[in-house]
Structure formats: C-alpha cells, structure tokens
Amino acid sequence: MKVSLIQSAPKLNRSNLAEVVAQIEQHRDADVVVFSELALSGYLLQDKLFEDAWQIEELEPVARASEHCDVVVGAALWDEGKVYNSALYFSKGKLLHIHHKNHLPTYGMFEEGRYFAAGEGMCAFDTPCGSAVMVICEDLWRAETIAAIARSEADIVYVLAASPARGFGEKGIEIESQWDALLKTTALLSHNYVIFVNRVGFEDGLGFWGGSRTVTPTGEIEHRLKLFESETATLQLNHQLQKLGRYLAKNF
Numbered sequence: 001m002k003v004s005l006i007q008s009a010p011k012l013n014r015s016n017l018a019e020v021v022a023q024i025e026q027h028r029d030a031d032v033v034v035f036s037e038l039a040l041s042g043y044l045l046q047d048k049l050f051e052d053a054w055q056i057e058e059l060e061p062v063a064r065a066s067e068h069c070d071v072v073v074g075a076a077l078w079d080e081g082k083v084y085n086s087a088l089y090f091s092k093g094k095l096l097h098i099h100h101k102n103h104l105p106t107y108g109m110f111e112e113g114r115y116f117a118a119g120e121g122m123c124a125f126d127t128p129c130g131s132a133v134m135v136i137c138e139d140l141w142r143a144e145t146i147a148a149i150a151r152s153e154a155d156i157v158y159v160l161a162a163s164p165a166r167g168f169g170e171k172g173i174e175i176e177s178q179w180d181a182l183l184k185t186t187a188l189l190s191h192n193y194v195i196f197v198n199r200v201g202f203e204d205g206l207g208f209w210g211g212s213r214t215v216t217p218t219g220e221i222e223h224r225l226k227l228f229e230s231e232t233a234t235l236q237l238n239h240q241l242q243k244l245g246r247y248l249a250k251n252f
Contacts, residue, residue, distance in 0.1 A: 001031050001032070001129050001130075001156075001236070001237045001239065002029070002030045002031045002032075002234055002235065002236055002237075003030060003031065003032050003033075003034060003195055003214070003234070003235050003237060004027035004030040004032070004033045004034065004069075004232060004233070004234045004235075005034055005195070005197050005212045005214075005223075005225060005232065005233050005234075005235065006020075006023050006027070006033060006034065006035045006036070006039070006197065006232050007036070007197060007198065007199065007200060007210050007212045007225045007226075007229075007230060007231045007232065008023070008035065008036065008039060008199060008200070008201075008230050009199060009200045009201025009202075009208075009230055010036070010038065010039050010040070010041065010042045010043070010199060010201070011042055012041075012042035012043075012044065012045060012048065012052075012203060013042065013052065014052060014054075016039060016040045016041065016042065017040055017058075017059070017061060017062070020035060020039060020040055020062060020073060021061045021062060021065050023035075023232070024062070024065040024066070024068075024069065024071055025065060025068075026232075027069065027232065027234060028065075028068040028069050029069075029234070030069050030234050031069060031070060031128075031129050032069065032070040032071070032072060032127075032129055033069055033070070033071050033072070034071075034072040034073075034158060034160075034195055034197045035071075035072065035073040035074060035160070035197060036074055036160055036161060036162060036197045036198055036199035036212075037074040037085070037087075037101075037136050037137050037160040037161050037162040037198075037199065038074045038075065038076060038085060038162055038199075039073050039074045039075070039160075039199065040054060040059070040062075040073060040074065040075035040076070041053070041054070041074075041075050041076040042203065043162045043199070043203055043206070043208075044203045044204050044206065045076060045115070046111070046115060049076055049083055049115045049116075050083060052076065053075075053076040053077060053078050053083045054075050054076065054077050054078065055077075055078050056077065056078075056079075056095065059075070059088070059095075062088075062090055063090050063093055063094060063095060064093060065090075066090035066091055066092065066093060066094075067092060067093040070089065070090065070091040070096075070127060070128060070129065071088075071089070071090040071091075072087065072088070072089050072134065072158050072160070073087070073088055073090075074086065074087050074088075074136065074160045074162075075088060076116075077098070077100075079098070079100070082117035083115070083116055083117060084100040084101065084116055084117050084118075084119055085100070085101040085104070085112060085116045085136060086098055086099065086100050086101065086119075086136075087099045087101075087134040087135075087136050087158070087160050089125070089127065089132065089134065089158075091127055091128060092128070096125065096127060097125040097132075097134070099119065099122060099133075099134040099135065099136065100117070100118070100119025100120075101116070101118070101119055101136040101137070101138070101139060102118060102119045102120065102121070102122065102139050102142075102145070103118070103138040103139050103141070103142055103145075104116055104118050104138065105137075105138045109164060109206060112138075122134075122135060122139070122145065122148055122149075123152070124152040124153050124154040129155075129156065130155035130156060131152075131153050131154045131155045131156075132154055132155065132156050132157070132158060133149055133152055133154040133156075133157050133158070134157075134158045134159075134160065135149070135157070135158070135159055135160075136159075136160050136161070137159075137160065137161040137162060137163060140159055140182050140183075140186065141182065146182075146185060146186050146189060146190075147189075149186055149189070149190045149192075150186075150189040150190045152190070154190065154192060155192060155193075156192055156193050156194075156195065156237075157186060157187075157190060157192050157193070157194045157195065158195050158197075159183065159186075159194060159195065159196045159197070160197055161179075161196065161197065161198040161199070162198070162199050162208060163175060163179065163198050163208060163209060164206045164207060164208055164209070165207050165208065165209035165228075173209055173227070175209065176209065176211055176227075179196070179198075179211075180221070183196055183213070183215045184215055184219040184221075185219075186215075187215040187216060187217055187218070187219050188217075188218070188219045190217075191217045192217055193214060193215070193216060193217060193237050193239075194214070194215040195214055196212055196213050196214070196215070197212045198210050198211055198212050200228055200229060200230055201230075207228070209227055209228055210225060210226060210227050210228055210229060210230075210231070211224060211225060211226075211227050212224075212225040212231075213225065214235055214237065216238070222235070222237075222238075223235045
C-alpha cells in the first residue's frame, strides 16, 4: 500500500481547493493521498467560518480526483445546519465517509468550541485499502478514543492535525514528544499503521510544526517529514509488520 503524505501550509481562504486537487493529481500513483486537519479551509477562520465553510457538493472536484486514488482531507464543513471540523474520505469518485471532530479544544490558544459544532463518536469504515478509522488532532488526546480505535476492526488509522509548536527546549519541541507518545500508543494497542499528517505555516502568530510521520504496528517511526517546512512523500507500508503485531497480541 502506497500512501502520500501532503504536509502543506493552507491559506485562510477557499483557494486551498485548487491546491488540494493539484496535489492529488501529482500523487495519483499512490493508493491514498492524505492531507492535514482543515487543509481545505485554514485553521483560524473564526468569524469567517460560516462564510468559508464548504457545502459537500462544492467538493466535487476532490471527489473526481479520487477516481485515481483515495483521498483523506480535512475541511470546515456544513452538515445539517451546523459547521464541523471534519475529516473526509473520498474513493472512486465518491465521498465514502465523514468524521466530525469530537473534542474541540477551547483553552489557551485554542477557540474551536466557540465556532465549530462537536461530532459524536468514531467508527471504522471499509475502503479499497482495508478498514480505516479517522480522527482529528485533539480527538487522540483522549484515552477513550485510543481505546475505541483498539476495539475497532480498523486496518489503518489516519490522524489529521493542525498542531501549533510549543514547548521549545534543548531536546527539541515538547509537543512533538507528546505526539510521539500518543501515536506509538495507538499503534501498539490497535496493531495498526498510524498515519499522522500535521500542517505547517503561520496564522495570526501560531506556527505549525509539521513533522508528519508513519508509525508501524510495532510502535516504530518508519518515516518522518521535516519540521516547519512544506513537504510531500510517498511511502510504502509494510503490512507484514501489521500481521506480526496482531500475531504477538494473540499469542503472548
């Protein structure tokens, strides 16, 4: 299975749609192309949210682009009169699944709960590449989310993030170390590959650190993208590691 990670710096306007479609076309040799949280919208929309949020029919260009490869992308999305921070999975020209972010941080530098509606729950869904589950950033900072992923029948976990850099020190960025712990725990407990795509760029003083990565079912970081720079990479996942992880879990 070939996965393309698109670590980009979305703008706070609707021009992101053209960039996302262009990136999909450039990586159509992959099985799945994965973008970050709110890649179609930008993060700090605030009062622009209700004007710039997407109706699902407006994302038909992404659906058409998914005829060649599956697409995982984040967007501010209208759904039944509310706006959600959503992850969308497109495949074979159609929208296959939507996950609305459950946990909206509203503390410190975060104000999501003031603008977005909260989703409820998370579930695995079938794709041409196996069963998958999607979560968005703060969702994974909850023990119940990791437990639900471990209980699910998913074969792969997609984590979309817009994580600002914080906690700079001599040993690196504290937030990166914290994310590593969460991602490795999720991989080990679910015996799945975990695909983490975090954005870069700056918005109103917030700097996003990137560092997108794949974590094997045995908890090892297999691939890691650069910090603070836009970058793309197409990676081959080793599913023998997934089979090994599940074998060990059942027999030891």
